Amino acid sequence: MITSRDLAAIPRDTAGTLVDRVCADGPVETALLNGAGVVVWVDDAWVAFCLANGGDPARAGIGCSYLALCDAxxxxxxxxxxxxxxxxxxxxxxxxxxxxxxxPCDAPTHPRVFDVLVSSRRDDRGWVLGATVTLSEIDPSDVDGGPT
Known part of the structure; x- marks a missing residue:
């Protein structure tokens, strides 16, 4: 299990590279949330995806409540x-x-679907520190009920 201490030891410019190696199919956008659902860390892929889709990292990145965005x-x-x-x-x-x-998160030119994985982030004693949210694009035809 990667802890927050492990992530802090990874230089910021290589964090995205580490995640890319874990998922050979493409980038995995990753955000770490604190106990209130506020984003405390994102990888480079998260920021790049936000920018590529006309988003503002200040509204969906560090310091924002991802939980509040989902609720809205x-x-x-x-x-x-x-x-x-x-x-x-x-x-x-x-x-x-x-x-x-x-x-589903369609682009203007084609359908898209993302696997969203949510898990607890725990410290070495097992105490919950927050949550991890990862997004990875999947082929829409692989989704139940998707085109074949």
Whole structure:
């Protein structure tokens, strides 16, 4: 298990490279949340994805409440409600394994789907520090009910 101490020891400019090696299929956008659901760390892939999709890293990056963003979107998007519920469970330490949610996030030119994995972040004693959220794009045809 990678702890917050391990992540702090990784130079900022290589953190994205480490994540890319873990997932050979492409970049994995990763954010670490504190116990209140506020983003305390993101990798370079998270920032790059935000910028490439017209987003503002200040609104979806370090210092923002990712939980509040999901809650706000939940009024019109059931996937966001599911992600918010998974984050709350992770913050309580109630996830025995990472929660996986397939979330459609279409680009202007093509359909996209992301695997969102939510898990508890724990210290060496097992105390919950917050949550980890990772996003990785998957082929829409691999999704249940997706085009074949």
């Amino acid at each position: 979107a939940a009024a019109t998007d059931r996937h966001s409600a599911t992600v918010a519920s998974a984050i709350r469970a992770a913050l309580r330490g109630d996830l025995p394994a990472p929660a996986r949610i397939e979330v």
